[in-house]
Amino acid sequence: DAGSKSGRGALVVLEGLDRSGKSSQCARLLSYLEGQGCRAEGWRFPDRGTCVGQMISAYLANESQLDDRTIHLLFSANRWEKRALMESKLLGGTTLIVDRYSYSGVAFSAAKGLDIQWCKAPDVGLIAPDLVIYLDVQPEKAAERGGYGGERYEKIEFQKRVADHYHSLRDSTWKVVDGSLPMETVEEHLRELATNCIQECQEKPLTNLTW
Ligand code: FDM
Ligand code: MG
Secondary structure, X not given: OOOOOOOOOOEEEEEEOOOOOHHHHHHHHHHHHHHOOOXXXXXXXXXXXXXXXXXXXXXXXXOOOOOHHHHHHHHXXXXXXXXXXXXXXXHOOOEEEEEOOHHHHHHHHHOOOOOHHHHXXXXXXXXXXXXXXXXXXXXXXXXXXXXXXXXXXXXXXXXXXXXXXXXXXXXXXXXXXXXXXXXXXXXXXXXXXXXXXXXXXXXXXOOEOOO
């Protein structure tokens, strides 16, 4: 009975390239956890619902142009503006399943050639995830999956560079799941990883991201 005790919720992040299956898997995982009686919410970054999020959304749709460092800081600000709510949800016992987080921030901006340390710096002090699940799909395979939606970063050469940067960000909180396996198999892996994580972190204090 994951999460039915009185401990804090878990911060579970899904990362991966565009078309890696993250969004579908987040939704499936969320409904599974809810079905288990676990208090959980699905979040995503960018959160396009805020003022900052609307600027990001316009940029991604190529409706506006922004300097590379400026958009990087907006993505970070979009996480900062949600930090207080995130903390209160987690401390109140709600698990958050988050589609993209700071790792997207660094991998995508670094793929443009920005310095990695510079990219990491503005996210220091955000809440550190308890678990990062990386859905590993070859950029070529992801591109075959019904094509991209036409947003700014949805090009195979760029996604290849993003994949390299994701690779260099992997640390002990990461679990890599082969995203090319059948959907149900991926789903099963995610259920197990998330359930274990939720149980293990109930009594652990929240920590901040330090990289
Ligand atoms: N993206 C996402 C970034 O470049 N930086 C970030 O900090 C985040 C959270 O935005 F191409 C990129 C990744 C992706 C695009 O994301 C929109 P969704 O998940 O497709 O909405
Ligand atoms: Mg996308």
